[in-house]
Amino acid sequence: MMRRTGGAATADSHPLRMRSQSGRRREKVSVMLKLTGVACIGLGLAWTLCYIYFGRYELSVVFVGLTAVGVLALHRSKRSNGSSLLLVAHGILAVICSIAWIDAPIAWVPRSVHLFLLPLAAGAAFTFEPRERYGSLIFPLVCLGAFTAFAVGALDPFAPHASPPLEVRAWGVRLNAATSMLLLAGIFAIYRIDSGKRLRMERELGRAVRNGEIEVHYQPQVRYSGIVSGAEALIRWRRPSGELLTPDAFIDLAEESTLISEIGLEVLRQACQTLKHWSSDPRTQALRLAVNISPVQLLDDSLVSSVSSIIREAGIDPTLLEFELTESALAAGTAMVIERMEALESTGVSWALDDFGTGYSSLATLRTLPVRKLKIDRHFLIEATRQESAQRLLGKIIEISQVMGLSALAEGVETPDQRELLIGLGCDHFQGYLFAQPMPRRELHAWLDMQPLPPAAPTR
Template sequence: MTRRADDREPTDSHPVRMRLQRESRRRDVAFVLKLTGLACLTQGLAWMFCYIYFGRYELSVVFVGLAGVGVLALYRSKRSDGASLLLVAHGILAVICAISLIDAPIAAVPRSVHLFLLPLAAGAAFTFERRDRYGTLIFPLICLAAFAVFAMGALDALAPNMSPPLEVRAWGARLNAATAMLLVAGIFAIYRIDSGRRLRMERELGRAVRNGEIEVHYQPQVRDSGIVSGAEALVRWRHPSGKLLAPDVFIDLAEESALIGEIGLEVLRQACETLNHWSSVPRTRALRLAVNISPVQLLDGSLVSSVSSIIREAGIDPTLLEFELTESALAADAAAMIERMEVLESTGVSWALDDFGTGYSSLATLRTLPVRKLKIDRRFLAEATRQESAQQLLGKIIEISHVMGMTALAEGVETPDQRELLIGLGCDHFQGYLFAPPMPRPELHAWLDSQRLPLPVG
């Protein structure tokens, strides 16, 4: 079944979810850089022309630097990456320190430019990614240290004798103090709004399982012969607003707030109900079902007993249940992960390594994993259709799966040409919009009625 461009649902693979998050992050960074650029450019040009008007050309040069930082911020907003943020932040820090040195206090007017170091520190702490220790901690501390140095007048002896005219200094001090405090207030207001939105979503997500808002959609998996081998269970959240939310909106929050365990078990319950229904129909009795397991879940000591209880209550054949773990999850604690995987495997379930090729596992680690299937990340397939080297790499990954006695399944198959390419490389299991999009269980059953299914065993 070929997809239409307008019926695509959000994808669930971990790298694509990460890509969506990166795109959202890039938009936020681009907005911050553009806003910063416009502010610096406007302020720099305004003060530059002000000092030119007063004939203080040596002072106007300093604000050319501020305008230059503004231009740099606008230019780097096209890239919208952490390096751009860091470059612009250091540029602003340098300009503020240079102007603060000139802005030495005089009898009637206190120093005021150094106040802008406070919103710079707060903005950095809230804007850089939390994992960026330098941007969120060290750089803000540098700003606060510089603020303290200028507030105590430790560098006043180094101030050049080029103070602005008294009337300009007086108005500038008032304007700087008001603007800096408004910036600090604005930054904390934005942070409070974001935190409030996050807490509200966390509370709503905490009630989602109890309120029956967690839904499972299924995307079929097909063999090269055209026979459907099973499906992957994909989580959705039917938000109280009525919107159906894709995992990229809430999974990270669920993992950070420990709600992922409850949500994951609910997905497993619904998946086992589906398997139980399939087992009562001879035509679907041999279909397998794949369920994603979060690394946070896997490290939970109660997971094995919870999974065993759900399987037992559903009365399903555990050999028809497959758990998927993303390769990147092994970066945290591979030994602990493998131990828990082996315990779960002893219950009868099998394991698949999702998004293979995007994580950190070595071939040595791969050999120790209780994995029977490698799910090849869709990016390899997309690149293989454009580059000969990428096609060769894809072929090697498929070859590795064969050498290790594993099945290779390619995700993101969208065109007949991609399917033929994969078959030519030795891959014989597929998943993607070429065959079917993720769909609710009733739609899946209607779709299965028109498909070739495996013969039941026994």
């Protein structure tokens, strides 16, 4: 029941859009790209100079390519995303295969360049997430297949007659074997360190709910008129050291370890306490609160009963509670998702489809979902301010919500120009740093005291 939403460059940016971009994942990718970059540049420059010295300029060209891949890896380490990793990995694969093809064995000197395919395969299998099937499985298998083909000499008959000088090959074999094994050992060391960090954090996260370390911050949602309609609940983890972690540092781990159900219910409890507090004040009793449901939580058979129990114990009006579900959840099985959504809707809560337009649901599927609101992904808004075609697409998304009788809320609104653009396209419900950043409940209440709020519903 948590997400990362909000303004620019915030850790609340989004969980599953590659789910990919958790802090732990970014750190791991960055380390791997830096290691790759240093190794490629070092080896590339050394061999380039070596072949230039021996007058084999045609061979030095290949190692110039290896150096270029190394520079690319260091440059991309700043982004630390999956596409950068794939780009660099394929570049290395192409260079290694080219060199290994040239490096045909002779009677007393074996081939050695293909050994670098082993750390390449291990690095990919370790760095890519299991759900990234191509990077974590298919690409490593391609590397191992190429390694086997070179090891058994399957490609030797097609090797060009451009073998390196004999003076180089003898000590080159030793250097390649030692370097490739050092890289493999380095990758295993990084894996061990990362696994240790993960296990420690998983144990700490398992105690977080019991120790009261889970906090909920709130980001207001505002209408065109300036009236605050409610807020979205966003999770934070206050570690015993006092460090406050945003979702990108631990949500992936929580979902992988199934701790997400326990944590999600704690977020709901705190959100319901906030709604209960609001209900005692005529100024805030009409405010709505949005709480995110993780796709992993929908797999829990006890979810509906647990949610119903929390709402009942809090004594809140469930119609003021809105559950948000990302489109990625639909990939887990639409029929089961709809069944759980309808069961929860029967308790009185409503549903919003978060990050609409990111590619998982069709309009036919959308019509079958018990959804009353579409939350437009902030990336559509960013692109709409840069490209006219993206602006038209954003307008169509808003039009779709209107045609289907759904309300639309735009996330990540950060500037007055973006707000005016959305209003011109027919969207009048916003969330983002232009209005307020996520804040603890006490700060939210102080902020609400200075804002126009919706009129309270008439009592009967």
